[in-house]
Amino acid sequence: MALLFRKKRSRELVFIWALLLPALAVYLFYRVIPLVWNVVLSFSFWSPGKPAKFAGLYHYEEMLFYDDAFWVALKNTAVFMLGTPIAIVLAMALALLVDQNIRGRSLYRTLIFLPYPMMIVAVGIVWRWLYNDSVGLINYVLRSLGIIDQPIPFLESYDFAMASVMVAAIWQIVGFFMIIILTGLQNIPAHLYEAAVIDGARAHHRFWRITLPLLRPSIFLCVILGVIASFTSFDLIYTMTGGGPGLATELLITYIYKSSFTLSKFDYAAAVTVVMFLLFLALALIANRLAGGDAGKVDIAD
Numbered sequence: 001m002a003l004l005f006r007k008k009r010s011r012e013l014v015f016i017w018a019l020l021l022p023a024l025a026v027y028l029f030y031r032v033i034p035l036v037w038n039v040v041l042s043f044s045f046w047s048p049g050k051p052a053k054f055a056g057l058y059h060y061e062e063m064l065f066y067d068d069a070f071w072v073a074l075k076n077t078a079v080f081m082l083g084t085p086i087a088i089v090l091a092m093a094l095a096l097l098v099d100q101n102i103r104g105r106s107l108y109r110t111l112i113f114l115p116y117p118m119m120i121v122a123v124g125i126v127w128r129w130l131y132n133d134s135v136g137l138i139n140y141v142l143r144s145l146g147i148i149d150q151p152i153p154f155l156e157s158y159d160f161a162m163a164s165v166m167v168a169a170i171w172q173i174v175g176f177f178m179i180i181i182l183t184g185l186q187n188i189p190a191h192l193y194e195a196a197v198i199d200g201a202r203a204h205h206r207f208w209r210i211t212l213p214l215l216r217p218s219i220f221l222c223v224i225l226g227v228i229a230s231f232t233s234f235d236l237i238y239t240m241t242g243g244g245p246g247l248a249t250e251l252l253i254t255y256i257y258k259s260s261f262t263l264s265k266f267d268y269a270a271a272v273t274v275v276m277f278l279l280f281l282a283l284a285l286i287a288n289r290l291a292g293g294d295a296g297k298v299d300i301a302d
Contacts, residue, residue: 124239
């Protein structure tokens with residue numbers, strides 16, 4: 001009996017591994033191996049067609065102590081990341097609005113969400129036209145209303161370039177955040193609000209004591225997705241400004257691209273990638289801790 005059980009168990013394990021192997025192979029070749037190779041490359045002197053040589057911490061020393069462009073890109077990435085809390089606040093307000101029993105709320109939800117599925121390159125092209133100082137709609141409206149006399153070079157100005165790109169990024173992702181928060185709102189038990197109303201709690205008290213705490217997992221998810229988007233917004237930046245003017249909108253991701261494919265410094269770009277990954281990991285851990293330590297926990301006990 002025990003032998004039959006072991007044979008049956010062995011067949012089940014073989015079947016399970018046969019189903020898992022294709023996915024594990026894809027994950028290994030497209031995730032694990034490139035990650036390991038990137039880490040190894042960051043400690044090497046290497047360029048295409050030449051053998052790799054051990055470099056130790058040379059690239060990290062150059063990055064942290066001698067590369068001013070890296071620090072500018074890091075600062076710009078931190079500034080660009082500030083768009084995430086702004087988008088979450090706007091998404092929260094929109095989700096609370098469209099969660100009400102108002103006419104046409106399904107249409108409003110669709111219109112707000114519509115920018116998110118658009119191709120990022122298309123979003124960049126549209127906003128680049130809107131910001132254009134010659135034929136752009138924004139300058140046209142501002143001049144028509146008499147607010148400005150001369151067109152504002154939004155994407156060619158050190159003062160406006162980063163803010164202009166952030167507006168485009170927020171416009172695209174706020175609808176997605178709204179759907180996430182709206183889903184969280186609809187999962188809050190109605191009897192909690194009913195009990196609070198009976199106890200005399202006002203609307204703002206119900207929001208701070210019931211709605212916001214129970215939306216913690218949804219907000220945490222938005223924070224993580226926003227941080228990921230901030231670190232990986234290559235398409236939008238490259239389409240709208242290319243990282244310029246100068247280094248005004250240069251992010252870590254665009255700096256890595258230019259170091260690799262413009263300057264052919266693949267080994268140095270690998271070191272910057274490792275630092276960016278560690279920064280993202282640290283931010284994710286901090287966000288989880290601030291959210292209570294178990295914001296991403298999924299209860300499957302039921």
